[in-house]
Amino acid sequence: MMPEVSEKKLLPAFLLCFFLGFLGAHRFYVGKTGTGILWLITLGIGGIGVLVDLIIMLLG
DSSP states (O other): OOOOOOHHHHHHHHHHHHHHGGGTHHHHHTTOHHHHHHHHHHHHHHTHHHHHHHHHHHHO
């Protein structure tokens, strides 16, 4: 079961992902430090990871 996502956290996370997703800023923001570092090192896993994150956030 997935934890409930706060609407207050979703908009800033989406904007961070859109503008700074390749640096993993949205991952650090929501507390996922491990994958944030991975996104930072791999530039968002070549951009594909950022695109997947954006789609997941849009779909809820």
